[in-house]
Amino acid sequence: MVSLAYKMEWLDKDPFIKFKPSYKKVEREFLTDVELRVIIEKEFDTERLTSVRDMFVFSCYTGLSYTDVMQLTEDNIVIGIDGNKWIMTKRQKTDTRVRIPILITAEELMMKYIGCAKSLVTDTVFPVISNQKMNVYLKEIAMICGISKNITFHMARHTFATTVTLSNGVPIETVSKLLGHSKIATTQIYARVLENKVSNDMNKLRVVLKTNQEQNTLKRTN
Numbered sequence: 587m588v589s590l591a592y593k594m595e596w597l598d599k600d601p602f603i604k605f606k607p608s609y610k611k612v613e614r615e616f617l618t619d620v621e622l623r624v625i626i627e628k629e630f631d632t633e634r635l636t637s638v639r640d641m642f643v644f645s646c647y648t649g650l651s652y653t654d655v656m657q658l659t660e661d662n663i664v665i666g667i668d669g670n671k672w673i674m675t676k677r678q679k680t681d682t683r684v685r686i687p688i689l690i691t692a693e694e695l696m697m698k699y700i701g702c703a704k705s706l707v708t709d710t711v712f713p714v715i716s717n718q719k720m721n722v723y724l725k726e727i728a729m730i731c732g733i734s735k736n737i738t739f740h741m742a743r744h745t746f747a748t749t750v751t752l753s754n755g756v757p758i759e760t761v762s763k764l765l766g767h768s769k770i771a772t773t774q775i776y777a778r779v780l781e782n783k784v785s786n787d788m789n790k791l792r793v794v795l796k797t798n799q800e801q802n803t804l805k806r807t808n
């Protein structure tokens with residue numbers, strides 16, 4: 587508005603001409619492999635917690651946002667170029683098309699709800715629940731599972747990017763495509779390399795260096 591006022595000559599000068607904004611980098615929380623496994627294996631006494639847990643875990647293995655999961659229908663499930671089931675949909679936030687191969691955990695959860703009474707009411711794969719209630723129930727789930735992190739449904743996308751894909755060697759270009767990002771820089775905000783991934787990579791490097799050293803020693807002795 588100030589820039590517009592300056593251009594329209596309502597102001598003699600831009601009062602913010604020397605102002606430079608600073609950006610604070612925010613660490614995106616995600617679930618570790620151990621924490622995710624605890625949630626997956628936990629048995630809940632109520633149907634509401636079980637269904638919320640299932641939808642959250644589904645998002646952890648697909649990278650879909652809350653809105654995209656709620657709007658997912660059987661029409662979005664197709665056979666991909668590899669003969670396996672894929673999700674083909676548009677991200678509501680960016681209107682970007684995404685194509686996601688369905689991992690076994692996600693497929694099992696999806697098949698559990700397709701055709702159930704609550705899903706038939708809305709003609710969606712999963713029963714529809716408000717984002718507010720979803721996040722309230724996720725906090726209850728975290729407490730029951732002994733997880734101190736502030737779990738929200740959006741954390742599932744961070745978990746997919748970091749724990750499920752990047753930490754298991756999936757290239758960031760592929761992760762970016764799966765998340766529906768137009769720039770890899772956007773994916774880098776969500777994803778970080780975990781310490782165990784660094785440890786595994788360095789252990790592989792140690793093996794390579796040791797092998798090279800042994801070969802060089804063998805050549806010198808011969």
